[in-house]
Amino acid sequence: MSKQQRVTAALKGQAVDRVPVSAWWHDYANEWSAEDLAATTLNQYETYGWDYIKVNPRFSYYAEDWGTSYRRYDDRMPEPDQKAVQSPGDLRKLRGLDGTSGVWAQQLQALRLIRDALNGEAPFVQTVFSPLAVMSRITGSTKYVQKLMAEAPDDLEYGLHLIEGTLMSYAEACLQAGAAGIFYAAVEWGSSDNISWVDYERFGKPYDLRILEAVAGAPMNILHVCRERNHLEHVLDYPIAAFNWDVHGAGNPTFTAVLSNTNKAVLGGVGVPTLLEREPSDITAEAHRARAEADERRFLLSPGCSINPATPPANLHALAEAARS
Numbered sequence: 350m351s352k353q354q355r356v357t358a359a360l361k362g363q364a365v366d367r368v369p370v371s372a373w374w375h376d377y378a379n380e381w382s383a384e385d386l387a388a389t390t391l392n393q394y395e396t397y398g399w400d401y402i403k404v405n406p407r408f409s410y411y412a413e414d415w416g417t418s419y420r421r422y423d424d425r426m427p428e429p430d431q432k433a434v435q436s437p438g439d440l441r442k443l444r445g446l447d448g449t450s451g452v453w454a455q456q457l458q459a460l461r462l463i464r465d466a467l468n469g470e471a472p473f474v475q476t477v478f479s480p481l482a483v484m485s486r487i488t489g490s491t492k493y494v495q496k497l498m499a500e501a502p503d504d505l506e507y508g509l510h511l512i513e514g515t516l517m518s519y520a521e522a523c524l525q526a527g528a529a530g531i532f533y534a535a536v537e538w539g540s541s542d543n544i545s546w547v548d549y550e551r552f553g554k555p556y557d558l559r560i561l562e563a564v565a566g567a568p569m570n571i572l573h574v575c576r577e578r579n580h581l582e583h584v585l586d587y588p589i590a591a592f593n594w595d596v597h598g599a600g601n602p603t604f605t606a607v608l609s610n611t612n613k614a615v616l617g618g619v620g621v622p623t624l625l626e627r628e629p630s631d632i633t634a635e636a637h638r639a640r641a642e643a644d645e646r647r648f649l650l651s652p653g654c655s656i657n658p659a660t661p662p663a664n665l666h667a668l669a670e671a672a673r674s
Contacts, residue, residue: 352400352471360569360590360614362647368640369400370650370672372624372665374658378423380407383455387462394471396662397669401569402473403532404463405655406456411478412486414451415443429489437501440508443487448519456519457526464527472529474569477520480512480556481544482536487512491537498548505552513556517563530569530590533561539594540576546583554584561588571616575654577601585611593617595653596639604642614647619668625657629667636671 350358350366358365373393379385386406394402409419409427416433434440449457456475463473478486484505485491497505520531537543538553564570570589574581578600581592585607591614596604604615618639623631636650650672 353469356401356472356649357568359647359649362612362614365645368645368648368650368672370669371399371401371403372397372652372656372668373403373405374656374660375405375408375426376658377407377425377427380405381421383458383462386456386459387466390459390463391466394467397665399471399669400672401471401529401649402463402467403571403651404460404473404475404528406459406476409486410452410456411483414446414453415487417487417489429486432487432489434484434488434508437497437504440497440501440504443508443511445511446515448515448517449522453515453519453522457522460523460526460528472569473527474530474532474571475523475528477516477523477531477533477560479533479535479538479553479560480509480516481538481553482534483512483516484508485537491543495543498544498552502551509552509556513559516560520560520564524564524567528567530567530571531564532571532573532593533557533589534573534575535580536573536575539574539579539581541578541580541600542576546580549580549583557584557587573654581607582610585613590614591616591647591649593651593653595620597623597653604639604648608643608647612647614649615643616649616651617653618643618648618650619652621652621654621656624652624660624664624668627664629663632664632667633671633674636668640671 356369359369376389379389418431419427420430484494565588571591572589574594577598593616596617597620619635
């Protein structure tokens with residue numbers, strides 16, 4: 350099968366010649382221009398022979414055009430410097446963006462470069478954070494957003510609506526630039542450690558659904574439900590093609606539990622710590638256990654989250670080979 354055929358079949362639960370495989374991580378030194386981001390993404394793809402690409406753009410891009418600046422590092426995550434929102438009143442000063450200019454245009458150009466280089470060989474998806482996750486980047490603090498939920502919920506919702514509109518336009522533009530879908534990530538808000546489901550039903554789910562509905566025609570929309578003790582069981586009705594989560598995380602559901610309660614596909618199977626700290630043989634064993642649990646239908650092999658950039662290349666080659674052996 351071609352990579353496109355393999356991925357399409359896996360997402361639909363059809364027979365595959367082997368399971369599709371991929372992994373993704375930040376390249377902090379080479380994420381700051383469209384050209385560099387496209388080049389490092391394609392280099393990772395070619396080095397390991399991935400079947401699909403999850404584009405891993407720079408962490409700060411969601412917040413920059415709203416006025417939050419970040420200190421740049423070549424070896425670690427950017428850190429907020431000047432914060433656009435430091436009080437509830439600042440939320441009312443936010444304005445909607447068109448999702449296709451400024452920093453958004455840089456990301457769209459990276460997608461077009463990736464599209465042209467792949468020439469249809471493999472599908473790729475662009476990472477889009479949820480409005481709550483973007484709000485954390487604009488304010489520079491998850492804890493501050495939690496404070497807004499409790500003390501200024503109407504102001505917070507005003508800001509979330511503006512972000513939602515921008516992300517809807519941007520997600521649609523990603524598809525026009527060649528992406529097969531979006532990798533929609535709740536990031537820290539996927540965990541009950543940071544938000545109750547009652548609060549997520551107000552500040553998260555309605556925004557998620559409207560954004561996902563705007564790109565519902567795409568064949569490879571993926572929902573990433575992050576962290577331990579996640580809310581995955583509550584979002585199985587989301588209109589997406591596949592779920593990605595850390596199946597090894599404390600309190601998280603198994604592949605068996607999710608596959609038995611939805612007709613969607615699953616991505617994952619290998620833990621981020623395993624890839625970083627263990628031997629290639631451990632990666633092989635963990636990947637094969639995941640393949641067996643999922644019965645190799647509606648299953649794409651991957652990490653449960655973005656991996657550490659220091660992950661040994663030998664372990665990534667082992668991951669790739671585990672899908673083929």
